[in-house]
Amino acid sequence: MRILLLACRHCCRLPFFSRAAGAAFTANCGGGPWRRHRVLAAQCLSMSTTAGSILPWEAPSRETLLRTIDVALKDGNVDQALRAFGNYKSLHGLPEPRVLNGVIVSLSYTSSRRWLQRAYDLVLSVYQCNSNLLNSSSLMRLALALARDQTPVPASAVLRIILESGKLPDADMLSMVFLHMLKSQVGSYLAADVLAETCECFLDQISYRRQLKKLDPIKNNVTLFNMILESCVNFKCIIRAQKIMELMSLVGVVADVNTMAVASRVCQMVGQRDELMTMKGSINSFSSLPFSQQYLHFYDSLLSLQFSGNDMDAAADLIIDLYRQQKSCTFSDNDVQKQGVIQIGSGNLKSGYRIMFDPTKLDKGFVLDTKYQSGLVVPISGNLVPSEKAVAKLIIGCVKAKKLGALSSFCITLHKEELKGISASDVINACIQMGWLHAAHDILDSLESAEIPVGVGTYMSLLREYENEHKPEEFNSLLQQIQKIASTMEEFHTSPSFTIKDIAKIVKDEIPQTKSSLLSSLVEETEHYNPGDHLTFEFNNSILFFCKANMMEDALSTYKRMREQNIRPNLHTFCHILCGYSSLSMYREITILWGEIKRRLEYREISVDRDLLDCLVLDFLKGGYFSRVMEVISYMSTHNIYCDKWKYRQDHVGTARLFLEYKDAVVDFQPLSYSMLGHFKPALPDYSQELALPAEKQSSRSFAVSVGDVQGGKSSEVFTVSSVVECLTTY
Incomplete structure (x- = not known):
């Protein structure tokens, strides 16, 4: 009987054996029971092995299961491949890396979330047993498939498994994975963490400068960092954004103009006005700016911070600079050799970082999101000019802070330099319509002292408002002022000998009231104006500086003064203090800070x-x-x-x-x-x-x-x- 079984096992691979066994059975059915049992055994063997199966009483061999897995993967039968893989694992343990990674890749190419979840579970089980069997390229394919399926948590876990193996993920594949992960808020958090862990993992392994070449694929892919930074801005991740920018400096990323634009948004979000002023000095060294849309983000952020800090003098100077600048679409030869500087942290600190950016480098495939702009700077005919909203903020800030000298100087400079922008009459008329009559009168006096003519309509509008407000002293004073300068006004040349009564008649009957186009912007910005916001901004700036300098006692003293003056701290205040404590490993103090945060x-x-x-x-x-x-x-x-x-x-x-x-x-x-x-x-x-x-x-x-x-x-x-x-x- 043993000889019979060996013969059957040898013949089971012959394609004609099944037919031969059937013929033998019909021809020898009368040859006795032993002959019938022999033929039946051969027939069962031949039929059971046609699909690569095994004997019911025999354990499956290693080669049979591997062959079944390979055939199933080639035929696209994922279900059968997984069953064979499970049998192999239960009998022989994990297969060789070739087979294992083939199963992972095949599951990754499916469009079913069920199979992707099975692939992820398989990776986790192998990772817990022997992570050396996993291949980084197959894991990257799986991470991309999971990210495309909008499951960012498993995708980030697969990427972290690659990092723990000590291998650098493919930069191009990583960009595609992040592109899908950034579509959701959770995915944005995880993508930022994975990028930070990637940089930190390899920075810790680098012992000398030559090993920095390991990071070249990541360092040269600036779009990778730009995507993460923009997502941090969109979801208000203050701490993450600062960490990513510091890592960019440590890795040595050569940024482009898009990085400059996104970094300016980060500085605006954190409140780092000094850093943007340093960047402005670098940008001013270029004689022309070819990518106006990117630099629009920078000027918009800087102007917004000037208003947040209630620095109206600096805001007025920046608006005048924007009026002066004439943008060009070409670079001069001298600018090609220059590089811009993005300052991270105060330049007065040794712990500060810098990112160099190339003003001629731009990835046109990366589109900046304009949804979060403040709307203070707008492009007109290739030039970047302040919007009416920016001028309205300047007028409100100067009037509320009683800095009319800065507003008067702004109007005088616009007139003397013949800059195309808003006129002094528009500013005065806007103040009149808002009811700020004393401010309008002060600006008029400053313009007269500078010998800058103002239209008679502006005088008459102010005179009419004085009369409506029942202010006889101001009314008579302005009448006398008009009488002195009437000879220089074209409206009065037809009647050189006129009196105050004639002026009053002209005010009431002949000259219509002048309206300013700034009125709607002024009304809207006045509703959002909060006089205490700039105090919080200034205190936060001081706290941030002390925390970056590891001067936590001074930071806490500033925080105490903030509370003594009844100035409410905001989220930025606690983020700055927490980062300062964390950098010094002051964990006991963080527990106290958590109590304060929890209460608020x-x-x-x-x-x-x-x-x-x-x-x-x-x-x-x-x-x-x-x-x-x-x-x-x-x-x-x-x-x-x-x-x-x-x-x-x-x-x-x-x-x-x-x-x-x-x-x-x-x-x-x-x-x-x-x-x-x-x-x-x-x-x-x-x-x-x-x-x-x-x-x-x-x-x-x-x-x-x-x-x-x-x-x-x-x-x-x-x-x-x-x-x-x-x-x-x-x-």
Whole structure:
């Protein structure tokens, strides 16, 4: 019988064996039971192996399953390939990388979300077993397919697996993945984090300058950074945007004009006016600007910051500069060799960064979003000119701040230099129509002193308003003023001998009231004007400077003065202080700051910001304040804010590993307690800050911390590192 089975096994591969067995059975049906059983066995063997199957009583061989997987993948039968793959994995473990990555790529090419999810689950299972079997190119295809399917969370996880393998993702593929991820808010958060992790991962591995070539594919793809920066601006991610710009400087990205435009928006969002002034000096060195649409973003942002800081003198000078500049569409030969500078942080600090940008470099495939412009600068016939909204803001700011000298100088300069723009009469008439009669009269006096003629209609409009407002003293004073200068006015040349009564008659009957085109803009901007906003802006600027300079005591003193003067801090204030504490690893102070932030969030004095909460979670993980970690994550979950648990888990595991490395480094010399660890390595997180268990009951490998109730009450619940990791494992 054994010889029969061996013969059948040998003949099962013959295509004619099935037919031969059938013929033998019909011809020898009378040859006894042994002959019939022999032919039936051969027939069953031949029929069961036609599709590459196996004997029912025999385990599938390695080669058979691999052949089944290959054939199914070639035929596009993904379901059969996955079944064979599952059988192979249960019997023989994971297959070779060629087969594994072939399955991943085939699943990535499907348009079904079900198969994409299976591919993602497969990658996660292999990653937990042996990540060396995964191929970066197949993972990039899967990440692109997941991003195209608008599932940014799995796509970011696949990209992070590539980074953990120590390989740099393909820059072009990464751009396409980000392009799809940036369509959603969560995807924008994750794309910014992945790009930052990509730069940090390889910057940490570079020990000398020549190894910077590893980052050339990323460094040369400036569009990658431009997309992420613009998404940070669109979703108001203050902390992320600053981090990306700092990494651009460290990596050595040579930016283009689009980067300059997006960076100006970032500076406007953060409130970095000095940085934009430094950039303006660099831009002014160019004799011509070929890409007016990109530079429009810069001037719009700078002018907006001038108004935010209530610096009307600087705003007036910038508006005059815009009137003076004549834009050209070509570069001069001298400009080709120049490079612009994007300053990150104050130029007075050694810790500041710089990004160089090429004024002739522009990626035309990247289109800037104009939705978030302030509308202060508009393009007209290839020139960048201030809009009526900008002039209206200037008039309101000067009148409200009683800086009429700056407004008068602005009108005088426009007239003397014959600049094409708004006229002095329009400014005065606008003030008259808004009821700012004293401001209009002061500007008239300044123009008279500068010997600049003003139309009689402007005088008559002001005189008529004085009469309507029942202000006889001002009315008579203006009448006498008109009488003195009447000889220079064309309207009175027909009647050289006239009296004040004649002027009054002209005011009432002959000269119509002059209206200004600025009236509608003035009315709209007056409704949005808040006199206290510039004080908050100035205090935030000071706090930002001190935090960048690691002068936290001065930053806190400024914050205290801010509160003493009843100036309400905003979200930017706490973001600046948090970043300052985080850069110095002052985690205990961050817990106090979190209490202040939480109180203001409860009273809705500041808006909920994911960027701020995300930074708090990371800092509490590094500091070992696990109760605060759970509290912030609970707050984020309550308000439906996305928690990047993959990032939190990896950051927490890295911090715990660092803690144990330093602990094991001194275990041979003396017993190490948690209190001694602070003296050994001051920058390390102190995991005993909130220990709930007695010291003699604590294990050397477990860090138990007391967890306050999320609502602020006391709780006896105890969280360990493993419990925090378990919470963060739910992806």
